[in-house]
Amino acid sequence: MTATLFAEQTLNGLQFGVMLFLMAAGLTLIFGIMDVINLAHGSLYMAGAFVGGTVTARTGSFLLGVVAGAAAGALIALLLELTVIRRLYRRDHLDQVLATYALILTFNEGVKVIWGPAPIFLAAPEMLSGTVEILPGVPYPAYRLAVICAGVAAALFLGWLIGRTRTGMLIRAGTTHRETVQALGVDVGVLFALVFAIGGALAGLAGVMAGPVLAVQVGMGEQILILAFVVIVVGGLGSVKGAMAGALLVGLADTWARAFLPVLLRGLLPPSSADQVAANLGSVAVYLLMAVVLAVRPQGLFPRHA
Amino acid sequence: MRERLAAAIGLCLLVAAPFVLEAMDEAFLLSVLTRMLAYALAAAALDLVLGYGGMVSFGHGAFLGTGAYVAGVLLHHRSDGSALVAWPVRIGGTAEALIAWPAAALVSGLLAAAIGAISLRTRGVHFIMITLAFAQMVFFLVLALPQYGGTDGLMVPGRNVLAGASLEGDAPLYWVALALLVAFLAFGRSTMAARFGLALRGARMNERRALALGVPVYRLRLAAFTLSGAVAGLAGAVLANQSSFVSPDLLSWQRSGELMVMVILGGQGTLFGPVLGAIALLAAEEELAAITEHWMLILGPALLLVVLFFRGGLWPLIAGKRGDG
Amino acid sequence: MTIARRRLLGTAAALPVAGLAAPAIAQSGPLKIGMITTLSGPGAALGNDIRDGFNLVVKNAGGRLGGVPVEVVVADDALRPENGRAIAERMVRRERIGVLTGIVFSNVMLAAAPVILPSATYVSANAGPSQLAGEQCNANYFNVAWQNDNLHEAVGQYVTQKGLQKAFLVAPNYPAGRDALTGFKRFFKGEVVSETYTRLDQLDYAAELAAIRSAAPDAVYIFLPGGLGINFIKQYAAAGLRARTPLFGPGFSFDQDVLPAVGDDALGCFNSSQWALDLPLPANRQFVDTFEAEYRRLPSLYASQGYDAALLIGSAIAATRGRVGDRAAFAAALKRADFQSVRGSFKFGNNNHPIQTIYMREVVKDGQGRVVNRTIATAFEAHQDAYAAQCKLPA
Incomplete structure (x- = not known):
C-alpha cells in the first residue's frame, strides 16, 4: 500500500461522496422544510440525465446539456409539487411514500416510452475527457475533478442561499416555526414550491453530471436514491451540513472498503476466501456504517433541531 | 356486523373456489390464487406493524424472501443429501413442513428482531429509510451466496410434505395456504383486540401518553415487528412451495413497496383489507399487462389516484367501517 | 402477423363461455407460439431486441413460420422469475401453447423450465444456464444462442x-x-x-x-x-x-x-x-438489412438470436407440418437444425446446445x-x- 494509491483512493471516495451529496442535498432539504419524503427524487435525477443527454446530443454543447438537465429537474419538480406533492403535506409519511412510489413506476415507464428501453449516450465534453496528473505518476480523470468542483460549488451555493439570503432565512424559519412565518405574511405555498424546485434542480444536475461516468438508463434513479437515503440517515435528516458529512463518509467508506479490504484480508486469510470475504464485506460496508452510526446516534451525526 | 358478514362471504368464496374452478376446467387458476393467498398473508402481517402499530416498514420483502429461502434451502439440502450445517452437529435438509415452515418463521423473526432492535430506536421517516436500507443489505448478502444460486435464484426440488402427507398438485397447497391465512387473521384480530393490540394502537396514537401510563412502547413494538416478520417469512415458505423456486427478487425493495401498496389498497388496520388488496393488486397487474406492454403507465397513476383520493382502501367500502389504522 | 396479448383473470368473469369456446378456437386459429421475455426494467432492451428479431422472420414470411400461420403471444416477465413462471404456467396449462421461446435471463429461465418442459418444447434465444446444459439437460429444451460460458x-x-x-x-x-x-x-x-x-x-x-x-x-x-x-x-x-x-x-x-x-x-x-454485424453471409446481410429497414436501428446479437430462434422453430414446423404436439417428432426436427443461421455453420450437440464458431x-x-x-x-x-x-x- 503506497501513499499515492491511498491518496488516489481517498480522492475517489470524495468524488463519489460529492456526487451523492448532490442527490442527498435536495432530498434532505425537502424533508427538512416540508416534512415530505420524496421517493420520486430519483426520477428527477433520471429525467435530468435523459434531458441533458438529449440536449447535449442535439446542440453538441455539454454545458447546455447541464443547464437543460438541471432545468428539467426543476421544472418537473415544480409540476409535481403543484399537482401531487402539495396534496401530501398534511398526510402521513406512509401516503407520501406510496404516492411517490407510484410516481416512480410512472416515470420509469414514461421514460421508456419516450426514449426507448436502451440506455442513451452522454459523453463528457472534449476538454474534460483527458486526465490530469494530480500527483507524480497518478493521472486522474479531468471530468471527475470537474464533478468535485461542481459539487463543492453547489454546496457553497446552498450554504449561501440558506445562510445569507432572505429566502434562506424564511426557509430556515419555515423548518422550525412554520406558523410564525405564515403570520409574517409569507406565502408558504410559494416557499415550498421554490424549495422543491431547488431540490429538483440539484437532482437534475446530479443526473446530468453523472451521465458521462454512469449509464443513462431507466431505473438509474432508484440505485442512487437508496444510497442517498443512507447518506441522509447517517448525516441527520433535514440538515444540509449533515448531508455533506454523510455523503463524504459514505463515499469514503464505500471506496476504502473496496480498495483496501482485499489487501488487508489477504494478510489474514488464505487468498481465495480473502477475496470472497472482502467482496461480501465490501457489498455491505455502507449499510454497516449506517447501522453503527444509528446504534450510537439514532438521529444521525447532525440532527436537525426541531 | 357488516364487516363480519363480508369476511364470511369472502371466506365462502375462497372455500368454494377449488370446486368451482375444477368444475369449469380452470384448475390452473388455483395456483394463481395460492400465490395471491401467500402475498395476502405477508400483507396482513405487514398490516400488523403498519396499520396497527404505525411503523412504516419499507423492508418487509426481506422477511418474505428470507422465509422463502429457508424453506427452499432445506428442501435443496434434503434432495441432494448434503448438510446444511456440518459442524459442530450435522444438520441436514428436510421436506417436512412442520419443521421447515416454523424454521422459516423463526429465521425471519430473528432477522426482524435484529433489524427492529436498531430501527425502532428511530421514528417516522428515519424508520422508513432504515428498514429499506437494511432490507437492501440482506438482499445483497443473499445475492452473494454462491451455494444457493445468487441472482439465479434457487430451484426448489419438489414440495414440502405436511406431517408426511404430500402437498403436490394445486389443491393441497391451496388449502394449506388458506388455512394459514385464516388462522393468522383470526389470531391477529383477537390479539389486536386484546391488551397487546390496544397498547400497540395506543402507542401509535400518543406515544408520550402510553409511556406515561407505563407501557413499554419499545418492547411492544419490537414484539409486533418480530411477529410480523415471522409471519411474512411463513408466507415466503408458502410462496417457495407454490413456485418451486426462490428468487432474490423477493427481497428487493420493489417487493417491499408492493406489500405496502397491498396494505393501503385494501385498507390498513383491518387485516382483512390487505388480503383484498393483495388479491386486487396481483389481479390488476395481470390484467393490465395483458392490455399493454406499458402497463406500468396505467398502474402507476392508478395507484397515485388511490393514495390521493381514496385513502380508506377497498375493504371499508365493502365492510362499511374504517380500519383502526 | 397477429401479436395477441394474454388474457387471464378477465376471462374468469366469463368462465363458462370461455371454457366452452376456447378449445374450438385453439384448433382452427393460427399456431400459437409463446414468447416470454423482458420488456420492462433495466433489461428491457434485450427482450425488445429478441422479440423484434423473432417478429421480423414472421413478418418477412407474411405471418407464417414454416409455411404455417402463427400467432406470437408475447408476455413481459419484468425480469422477475416469479412472473416468468406464472406466465409460463398460464401459456402451457391454460392456453395449451406447445412451443415457447424468448426468455432473456437465466434466473427466469430456471424458474420457468420446470413448468414448461413437462408438456411443451422450449427454444432458448438467450439464457443458457449451465444446469440445463449439463445434468438437467432435456430432450425438449433447445438453446439456439449459446451456453452462458x-x-x-x-x-x-x-x-x-x-x-x-x-x-x-x-x-x-x-x-x-x-x-x-x-x-x-x-x-x-x-x-x-x-x-x-x-x-x-x-x-x-x-x-x-x-x-x-x-x-x-x-x-x-x-x-x-x-x-x-x-x-x-x-x-x-x-x-x-x-x-x-x-x-x-x-x-x-x-x-x-x-x-x-x-x-x-x-x-x-x-x-x-457467435455473431457479428459484418459477417459476409447472404442470410446475415438479409437479416441486417431488413432489420434496419423495419426498426431504424442496427440489430444486436440478441436480435440475431431472436431471428435465428424463429428460423429454427420455422424449420421444425415445416418438417412436422405444424404438428408441434408430437413432441418427439418436433424435437427431432429441431435437432436437425435445418435452417440458414445468420452466423453461418450451426449444429446442436448432444445436450441440444450449439456447436458453433x-x-x-x-x-x-x-x-x-x-x-x-x-x-x-x-x-x-x-x-x-x-x-x-x-x-x-x-x-
Whole structure:
C-alpha cells in the first residue's frame, strides 16, 4: 500500500461522496422544510440525465446539456409539487411514500416510452475527457475533478442561499416555526414550491453530471436514491451540513472498503476466501456504517433541531 | 356486523373456489390464487406493524424472501443429501413442513428482531429509510451466496410434505395456504383486540401518553415487528412451495413497496383489507399487462389516484367501517 | 402477423363461455407460439431486441413460420422469475401453447423450465444456464444462442493466443460473475493477477481502476452486464487506461444495445460473439438489412438470436407440418437444425446446445461514424460447451 494509491483512493471516495451529496442535498432539504419524503427524487435525477443527454446530443454543447438537465429537474419538480406533492403535506409519511412510489413506476415507464428501453449516450465534453496528473505518476480523470468542483460549488451555493439570503432565512424559519412565518405574511405555498424546485434542480444536475461516468438508463434513479437515503440517515435528516458529512463518509467508506479490504484480508486469510470475504464485506460496508452510526446516534451525526 | 358478514362471504368464496374452478376446467387458476393467498398473508402481517402499530416498514420483502429461502434451502439440502450445517452437529435438509415452515418463521423473526432492535430506536421517516436500507443489505448478502444460486435464484426440488402427507398438485397447497391465512387473521384480530393490540394502537396514537401510563412502547413494538416478520417469512415458505423456486427478487425493495401498496389498497388496520388488496393488486397487474406492454403507465397513476383520493382502501367500502389504522 | 396479448383473470368473469369456446378456437386459429421475455426494467432492451428479431422472420414470411400461420403471444416477465413462471404456467396449462421461446435471463429461465418442459418444447434465444446444459439437460429444451460460458471461454482462448501474460479480471460478486471468470480461466493459460468481484449495484469503479493501474496487467477482462458495463467502460476510458491496457469482454457488454450509449469510449475494445454485424453471409446481410429497414436501428446479437430462434422453430414446423404436439417428432426436427443461421455453420450437440464458431470483434467506427463491431479473428471453431459431457441425452 503506497501513499499515492491511498491518496488516489481517498480522492475517489470524495468524488463519489460529492456526487451523492448532490442527490442527498435536495432530498434532505425537502424533508427538512416540508416534512415530505420524496421517493420520486430519483426520477428527477433520471429525467435530468435523459434531458441533458438529449440536449447535449442535439446542440453538441455539454454545458447546455447541464443547464437543460438541471432545468428539467426543476421544472418537473415544480409540476409535481403543484399537482401531487402539495396534496401530501398534511398526510402521513406512509401516503407520501406510496404516492411517490407510484410516481416512480410512472416515470420509469414514461421514460421508456419516450426514449426507448436502451440506455442513451452522454459523453463528457472534449476538454474534460483527458486526465490530469494530480500527483507524480497518478493521472486522474479531468471530468471527475470537474464533478468535485461542481459539487463543492453547489454546496457553497446552498450554504449561501440558506445562510445569507432572505429566502434562506424564511426557509430556515419555515423548518422550525412554520406558523410564525405564515403570520409574517409569507406565502408558504410559494416557499415550498421554490424549495422543491431547488431540490429538483440539484437532482437534475446530479443526473446530468453523472451521465458521462454512469449509464443513462431507466431505473438509474432508484440505485442512487437508496444510497442517498443512507447518506441522509447517517448525516441527520433535514440538515444540509449533515448531508455533506454523510455523503463524504459514505463515499469514503464505500471506496476504502473496496480498495483496501482485499489487501488487508489477504494478510489474514488464505487468498481465495480473502477475496470472497472482502467482496461480501465490501457489498455491505455502507449499510454497516449506517447501522453503527444509528446504534450510537439514532438521529444521525447532525440532527436537525426541531 | 357488516364487516363480519363480508369476511364470511369472502371466506365462502375462497372455500368454494377449488370446486368451482375444477368444475369449469380452470384448475390452473388455483395456483394463481395460492400465490395471491401467500402475498395476502405477508400483507396482513405487514398490516400488523403498519396499520396497527404505525411503523412504516419499507423492508418487509426481506422477511418474505428470507422465509422463502429457508424453506427452499432445506428442501435443496434434503434432495441432494448434503448438510446444511456440518459442524459442530450435522444438520441436514428436510421436506417436512412442520419443521421447515416454523424454521422459516423463526429465521425471519430473528432477522426482524435484529433489524427492529436498531430501527425502532428511530421514528417516522428515519424508520422508513432504515428498514429499506437494511432490507437492501440482506438482499445483497443473499445475492452473494454462491451455494444457493445468487441472482439465479434457487430451484426448489419438489414440495414440502405436511406431517408426511404430500402437498403436490394445486389443491393441497391451496388449502394449506388458506388455512394459514385464516388462522393468522383470526389470531391477529383477537390479539389486536386484546391488551397487546390496544397498547400497540395506543402507542401509535400518543406515544408520550402510553409511556406515561407505563407501557413499554419499545418492547411492544419490537414484539409486533418480530411477529410480523415471522409471519411474512411463513408466507415466503408458502410462496417457495407454490413456485418451486426462490428468487432474490423477493427481497428487493420493489417487493417491499408492493406489500405496502397491498396494505393501503385494501385498507390498513383491518387485516382483512390487505388480503383484498393483495388479491386486487396481483389481479390488476395481470390484467393490465395483458392490455399493454406499458402497463406500468396505467398502474402507476392508478395507484397515485388511490393514495390521493381514496385513502380508506377497498375493504371499508365493502365492510362499511374504517380500519383502526 | 397477429401479436395477441394474454388474457387471464378477465376471462374468469366469463368462465363458462370461455371454457366452452376456447378449445374450438385453439384448433382452427393460427399456431400459437409463446414468447416470454423482458420488456420492462433495466433489461428491457434485450427482450425488445429478441422479440423484434423473432417478429421480423414472421413478418418477412407474411405471418407464417414454416409455411404455417402463427400467432406470437408475447408476455413481459419484468425480469422477475416469479412472473416468468406464472406466465409460463398460464401459456402451457391454460392456453395449451406447445412451443415457447424468448426468455432473456437465466434466473427466469430456471424458474420457468420446470413448468414448461413437462408438456411443451422450449427454444432458448438467450439464457443458457449451465444446469440445463449439463445434468438437467432435456430432450425438449433447445438453446439456439449459446451456453452462458461460451463467450467468456472464447476471450480466454484469444488472450492466450495473443500471448498476453497477465490478466486482471473483474465481475460482479454473484454466481454468474464467478461462472464467467471460471469460463475465461478455463482457456486462459497466463497469470491472473487479480480476480476482483464488485458490488452488483456498483456505480463507481474508481477504486478498481486505481488497482488496475497499479497492477499494470497486459489485459483486463470484464464481465459486467448491462449498465454496470457501460459505467465501467466509460470510467476506464476516462481514467486513461484504454490507451495503456486493452479491455476485453464478452459480446454482451459491447453490442448494439449498449454501444450507442457508450460511444467513442468503447473504441478499441475487444469482445467475443457467435455473431457479428459484418459477417459476409447472404442470410446475415438479409437479416441486417431488413432489420434496419423495419426498426431504424442496427440489430444486436440478441436480435440475431431472436431471428435465428424463429428460423429454427420455422424449420421444425415445416418438417412436422405444424404438428408441434408430437413432441418427439418436433424435437427431432429441431435437432436437425435445418435452417440458414445468420452466423453461418450451426449444429446442436448432444445436450441440444450449439456447436458453433465464436468470433472476436473489435469496436470501431464505421463509414457513417457509428460505433460498431468489426470481426477480427476466430477464437473457436466448432466449439462445444463444457457441460455437454454431463448430459445423458444421445448425440
